[in-house]
Amino acid sequence: MSSDRSFRPSTLAIHAGAPRDLHANSILFPMHQTTAYVQEAVGVHKGHTYSRTSNPTADALEQTIAALEGTPATLCFRSGMAAITTLCLSLLKSGDHVIISEVVYGGTIRLFRQVLGGLGIQYSFVDTSIPAAVDAAITPATRACSSHSRSTDATRKRKRASSTDDAPLLTVRQLAQTRGNGGIQTVGSS
Numbered sequence: 001m002s003s004d005r006s007f008r009p010s011t012l013a014i015h016a017g018a019p020r021d022l023h024a025n026s027i028l029f030p031m032h033q034t035t036a037y038v039q040e041a042v043g044v045h046k047g048h049t050y051s052r053t054s055n056p057t058a059d060a061l062e063q064t065i066a067a068l069e070g071t072p073a074t075l076c077f078r079s080g081m082a083a084i085t086t087l088c089l090s091l092l093k094s095g096d097h098v099i100i101s102e103v104v105y106g107g108t109i110r111l112f113r114q115v116l117g118g119l120g121i122q123y124s125f126v127d128t129s130i131p132a133a134v135d136a137a138i139t140p141a142t143r144a145c146s147s148h149s150r151s152t153d154a155t156r157k158r159k160r161a162s163s164t165d166d167a168p169l170l171t172v173r174q175l176a177q178t179r180g181n182g183g184i185q186t187v188g189s190s
Contacts, residue, residue: 052078081111091144097142101125
């Protein structure tokens with residue numbers, strides 16, 4: 001099935017991206033649980049060599065998400081850290097600056113402090129629920145601003161120990177409207 005937007009999302013969710021299973025003729029695409037794939041020779045294969053890099057099940061998921069989002073392609077990662085590391089290494093260079101939510105997964109903190117900081121990438125941990133705090137953190141070198149989901153917003157509220165504080169996270173639109181946002185990528189995480 002194509003990613004034709006004339007189909008309803010429920011139809012796309014079930015059928016898009018799933019090539020017909022010619023082996024067993026099953027209605028749903030099978031789950032491939034293998035780790036490695038047979039190669040005819042070094043570098044000669046039928047599209048998959050090792051499951052961590054690609055497999056038919058992940059391909060079907062990516063094609064389904066692309067159809068649901070109306071995009072030509074999407075990329076799924078096996079972990080959030082793989083996704084954020086790939087994003088940072090492809091988007092940032094030495095001298096760039098990133099604004100990061102102050103309540104973020106510990107692995108993200110270690111990535112910036114122990115890896116990306118050593119590559120000359122600067123970063124600031126900021127309360128991204130406060131537009132003025134985001135504005136104040138922007139520098140001429142700022143290339144990205146990362147905000148997080150409401151579950152981490154709840155963590156922020158507990159950290160502040162204030163039951164009356166219900167400041168929401170900034171939306172992507174609000175982040176885009178911060179001071180001097182020309183060229184700053186907005187990155188969301190859940």
